[in-house]
Amino acid sequence: MNERPSSLVVRPSGCPGLLRVVQALDGGICRIKLDGGCIQADQAEAVAAVAERFAGGVIEATNRANLQIRGIGPEHNALIEPLLAAGLGPRTPAGDDVRNLMLSPSAGIDRQMLFDTRPLAAQILFTLQTHERFHELSAKFAVQLDGGEALAMLEHHHDLWLSALLRDGEPWLAFGLAGTPLDKPAGRVPLAQGHTLVVAVLELFLDLARPDQTRMRHLLAEIAEDELVTRLASRVPLQPCLDWQREASIDELHIGIHAQHNDRVYVGAGAPLGRLDAAMLREAGQVAREKGDGSLRFTPWQSLLLPNVRGEDAGEVLERLEALGLVCSLDQPLAHIIACTGSSGCAKALADTKADARQLAELLQGQRHAVKVHLSGCPRSCAAAHIAPATLLAVAPGRYDLYFRDATLPGFGALQAHNLTIEALGRWLDAHPRSPLDA
Template identity: 60%
Template sequence: MPDTPLKQAHAPTVSPRPSACPGLWRIVSARDGGICRIKLPGGLLLADQADAVADAAERYASGVIEATNRANLQVRGIGNDHAGLIDTLLAAGLGPRDAASDDVRNLMLSPLAGHDPAMRLDVRPLAEQILDLLQGTPRFHQLSAKFAVQVDGGEGLAMLEHPHDLWLCALHLEQRSWLAFGLAGCPADGQVLGAVPLEQGPALVRAVLGRFLDLASPEQSRMRQLLASCAVETFVAGLEVPLRRDAAVLQWRRETAGSPWLGVVPQQHGTALGVAPPLGRLTPDMLRGAAHITRQWGDGSLRLTPWQSLMLTNIDPAGIEQAQRALSALGLLCHSHEPLARIVACTGASGCAKAHGETKADAVTLSALLRTGAPASVHLSGCSRSCAVAHVAPATLLARSPGRYDLYLRDARQPGFGALRATDLTLNEAGAMLALPTEHLDD
């Protein structure tokens, strides 16, 4: 049986506020039509819900479905019948309690939360409590549609580089479970500011978000903006929750995650299967096919990942090879050595007016030129907003005009995309540089 999804309900009670960020009720316009973002509870998508998304994308839109880097889904190319699309998704249980609470459902977990062999803690019950808190507290509906929270249970399969406004990480001290936290960063390199006993996790979240709203000006929609004018220690000192801040907590650092997210992935009990739509784009047939496979061989659920991919959990070992063959036949990437698995690309000029190049098409061309590279190690961005990747990729090609790119390599000493290595490259020139045996592609 699939895991119980975090609680959802259907009927909207208020209209969504204006924002440039898509939501379920707020469909925003793009060059290729409307965009609807479906925020999934902890990345969880049941098989029947996957079918509903596929049907809605075909009936009300162009059939383009995107996996996002926050483990959500987007439907693109939406036509005029917004109400029909929204009603279909709500009927499938893919919406929050009301429209006002949709924006705050930015809660990211490991795609193997509750199943990862390396986890310190199953954080799904805590995540459900936090999601209830976000949805059920009207004051928190004032938060930006981009304000995000991460709950890390110490899993081996975890995205530790995406920055979040508040991140929480499980640790064990003195035979007790604690929840460490940090602000405006990520577990990979963020400063631990304190910890609370696990059962105080929701109270900590309430205190942090309330403190943020007390201090932030209207222009300060993200934690990093507030902390540019408010010292971290000043922020922490005003939290109305007892914190543990001794050396054992403040000097603690999260171990590096290292589990693969493509191919066969070990679970605590059983096996998971990671697959990726090429360049993050699913067709309705891909989504339906993945839903069919998880019904047949798995637990009837899919998990979206921050690598713009899918994780099928509790797959029967007897069906792994058959499932991979079926998913590969649908066009999904099932192995890390596949060339397109090395590349992440934004929507590009065909769908976004801000893009300076056709990044999706260029990525297909570039993939044939790359001989080496870890999955998602090369990022093609149509502009400086970096919509496809929330962290800095090992290598970034930034479009400057159709078919021409600037190449950046990740460098912790440099802001933005990293160190500029070459400018105005053709795809062949970029491919030749990236095909050289350099260490950065294996980061």
């Protein structure tokens, strides 16, 4: 059972956690880190109940497949205790910040997966939370474990990534530092050595990094990767990985009805602009009880999956999720738009990005090409963990600069237009039907 001792001192950080409620313009924020993005229906009910009782009822699906409760009032402990009782807390209080392990939302059920990553993930999560030294890691330090699934977020950068491969029928893990599975690996290890590798990488990082070097990229700016890998090889046997190529993922698989590797399907639906209310979450859990296996899986695309649904029930499940207000078709513009909290909840934001995003979605309704666009209220880019094909950066209420992603340029990419209104952006898209926004 997870406990929160009354004497616990939570370390200072600007990152919210389950035990650390961080203040924003619209009230407190509590972040609930989900193991592999998974939550049981009764746990979803607990989140919905405390969001209604102790907060403003706003629940956010994050781009790391976690949940956040916003608008929390002064009764922080009263909100936290039911979540701990529901099993949503860390194994040890000090382990809350560092349980940052991202899996594919379809881990264990994906038709393209090379092997099930969940047993190794459980080992890694246990160690992250119970190995006292790892509690020194930054709350942003993150690990990715990829099983080769068709549905996988491959663009988010992680401090350590591991990705499945097969050699002569045997399971291995390619790995890399401060990047993604789309990058050149630093090496490979047998699957059975995956946990040992993670421990060795994290301990080596803590041995070498200064207090101000909180992320792997900071350490690599001072120590060459080859030197770091050589030091790592003295702790765990490594093999070169010269012919690595990760198969492309299919982002569109996070919405709609899709076959699993067994005779069941999963059903995916998006949280509009990353937000749910308590009724949405509660009822989605109820549908999972009735038609799935009683679980929900959240995704880095701010959507949720109901796994292990019978094929004959899938249409009804999708209809019920749509009736809740979830985004259930890729034809809906909101399926391709993300937005930060905006000026309604964040003092740093220059525009009400959520309201502007909804207006943009209405303008784009009926357009033939899908627009993948990110509205950011300030340059911090909180809503996107990687650069979107198009970014609208707020410069004033209701006005934005438009950028296109360009790998040769820093930040959001190439500036295309300045000081656009949402209406002007709609007209711009009409005039540029083959724009890079289609990427």
